[in-house]
Amino acid sequence: MRPSLWTPEKCESFVENGWWPNKTILDYVSDSATDTPDRVALVDERTTYTYAELADAVDNVALGLVAHGVEPDNMLAVQLPNRIEGVVVHLAAIRAGAIPNPIVTIYRENELRYMLDKLDSVAYFAVKEHCGFDFERMIRGIADEFDALENVFVLDDGEALVDETRSLTALFETDWAAQTDSDHRTLDDREVGPNDTSLVLFTSGTTGMPKGVMHTENTLLSAMSSQIDVLGLTSDDVIFAPSPIGHLTAIQNGYRAAFMLGTACVLQEQWDGSRALEWIESEGATYTAGATTFLTDMTNSENFEEYDTSSLRLMMTGGAPIPPEAVQEAHEQFENLTVCRGWGQTENTLPTINFPTDPTEALRTKDGRPYDGMEVRIASPETFDAALPGETGELQVRGPFLFLGYYDDPERTAASFTADGWLKTGDKASIDDDGYVTIEGRLKDVIIRGGENIPVREVEADLRDHPSVGEVALVAMPDERLQERACAYVRPADPATPPSFEEVINYLTERGYITQRLPERLELIDEFPRNAIGKIQRYKLREDVAEQLDMDPVTR
Secondary structure, three states: OOOOOOOHHHHHHHHHOOOOOOOOHHHHHHHHHHHOOOOEEEEOOOOEEEHHHHHHHHHHHHHHHHHOOOOOOOEEEEEOOOOHHHHHHHHHHHHOOOEEEEOOOOOOHHHHHHHHHHHOOOEEEEEOEEOOEEHHHHHHHHHHHOOOOOEEEEEOOOOOOOOOOEEHHHHHHOOHHHHOOOOHHHHHOOOOOOOOEEEEEEOOOOOOOOOEEEEEHHHHHHHHHHHHHHHOOOOOOOEEEOOOOOOHHHHHHHHHHHHHHOOOEEEOOOOOHHHHHHHHHHHOOOEEEEOHHHHHHHHOOOOHHHOOOOOOOEEEEOOOOOOHHHHHHHHHHOOOOEEEEEEOOOOOOOOEEOOOOOOHHHHHHOOOEEOOOOEEEEEOOOOOOEOOOOOOEEEEEEOOOOOOEEOOOHHHHHHOEOOOOOEEEEEEEEEOOOOOEEEEEEHHHOEEEOOEEEOHHHHHHHHHOOOOEEEEEEEEEEEOOOEEEEEEEEEEOOOOOOOOHHHHHHHHHHOOOOHHHOOOEEEEOOOOOEOOOOOEOHHHHHHHHHHHHHHOOOOO
16 A cells, blocks of 8 residues: 655655665564574563564464465554564564554454444454453454454464454464465565555544554654664663553554664563563663653652662653653652653654753753654644744644555545645644744643633643642533633542642632633542553543533532
8 A cells, every 4th residue: 555645756855865764674673583583572471582583473474364365455453462472463464465553452342343444454363361351252242343354363372262263373373384385475575665554553542533544664664763863772772662562652662663773672561660660670671662651650669679770771751741750750760761751643653852962951841852854843823824932833743754644534634734744733832942842732622711711731730739639631611601611630649638629729829820711620530531652531531521511510
């Protein structure tokens, strides 16, 4: 499947300027399998693969896919946790000329129905059970709804499967070259090229049903290559991947980074802060990436002092608001760690990042500078023209990291770009005189109360300082007269002593907030709904408060 957004001339210019490597991730795996065959490539809770074993497994599983009728450009839905089998299936799909669609394991029937239908996926891959959930039962309950879905592969770990389900374990263990007339030459003729679509990844869905983002090998490899250069990663590093491989963070900063460097990627199957520290110590991990939650869970682990984490020297964090104090605490707690904040989306990977050598204050408070070749600008929300340094507006980007468009959605693709090729990110930000980007929220996070804008992130930041507030999200609730009013969702710091509505209002009033910018309802919550990388799903909070208003319209 060829890209629709990039013209042949644009593709050629990116290659000529050195921004696109014109390779695939399989080229890196092949090189390491030849040059350092016994070097460790992947580690998970159960086993270890060398580069030679990885290359052999990819070819074998790819031949198995061909034997099961997978054709070039077919879509494969891969809902596997952080296990070696998940990475191999991703790569085997590309080797067979198909397109992997990694899916995070928190998604259930509703999201899966949407994705399988949207892509006409011909195969689905899952583990039978993960975190107490039966994925085989889920897919069997909906599989008959999709005419295109020909194969369901489940990693059984010795458990019995229903007759209609194929064993993913058997797909790995069968010698497909011996069973069929196919061999590596069959795969060479089918393998995805550098400018073909090699990944469809659905957005993380903080605003509603996700969109299918298409990337090529060139867009993905160029972004990760730039990041490797900026961070100074080398083949001596060991990559730790706790973020799910159904998300771009682990795909890029996990196994793709490792394979580009010819080093090891350590996969943590189920997130636990203390277990992460144990992995870092046992594997000598030097680099990791993840949302703020991953950072704070490790820093705040009650078992922190039990582990030697001195090997960890770099962490890239982004994907959700990053309190400066979280970065500061990590720098104080980890012996050798530098946290580099960055900003990115599924559509543009990671256009901005802090360099490890940046000033301490920038590392704490800024969301990075653009890489060479990537352009960023702030567009005025009123005039849509470029804003002046320091002014707030919509962050827009363009350059070689950008996606190809949304799958089978030309209208939303076109609406996402300006006439001169800038991606309208929907994020509100500013750029200072030194070129640092500061993310200030989503444009849609602005609550407009009777024509008056409520500064969501500002209110949230002040409320976080209240001693009884553990976490907060301010969302719009519908109002017949004013259109929108503000509701504060609060997770108490101590469930036994939650803040009252009056305390919240008095606290903000003492800090100079006018009445129009105060929350007009307080909802206490045990846990926030989140997507796979820890972002609060604000649309779910908006839906919840709308339902609450129907039952209890009283402001409190």
